Amino acid sequence: MGFYGNEWENMGRPGQRVSKKIFCGKGSLGSYRMDGVVKNLKEARMRQPDMIAPWCRIWKIRPKVIRKKSWEATLTSWIIEGPYHRALNNWVLGVIDLKNIPGVQPATLHYPEARFEIAITAVDPVIPINVDEIEAGTGVFHILRSPDFVKQFHDVTEEEAVAIAENMITDILLGNASPESDWRSIWRVFVENELEKIRKKKGGAHEATPLSSTQG
Helix, strand or coil, rough: CCCCCCCCCCCCCCCCCCCCEEECCEEEECCCCCCCCCCCCCCCCCCCEEEEECEEEEEEECCCCCCHHHHHEEEEEEEEEECCCCCCCEEEEEEEEEECCCCCCCCCCCCCCEEEEEEEEEEECCCCCCHHHHCCCCCCCCCCCCCCCCECCCCCCCCHHHHHHHHHHHHHCCCCCCHHHHHHHHHHHHHHHHHHHHHHHHHCCCCCCCHEEEEE
């Protein structure tokens, strides 16, 4: 899986590192080394990344406490750290269930049938992140206002929506993609292709997601 079919060896599981140089469509990130580099992540007493490559580190957020009722809508979220932008270091990729939650302001739907939203948003580079605090419910993401990518869609299950996000994470890990906003149009096509694969697998007729469901 990947935009350009590049080769890789280790998948970057905990304690492993991708060992072949992989090229990103925007230029090579293979020479960048994350080892020993501290960006705006509080690394003291913080657990190791779930995935490591020479050009990025990725944490899957596993909340132990749901401090805010609105957080119940989050199906999965990841922190991505890498040299994708001169001024930014970290991004959050997440999947949200757009269903109504009692006591929470209804989500803004880009079209009436929208059920899920995938978004990539940069994190404020000034405010440190601590993954352990976020998972414990004592810390939060300080994200920037405008997302780098957002797409709403429907006609899939929760598990299928999460799988799309996991495939996005895989391409970033392999050096085939970037969370940065220059990749917005590529991510739009990627998600639309993933949705089409799911529909074909189910044997259903093609049902296009309205263009208005993608912002930016």
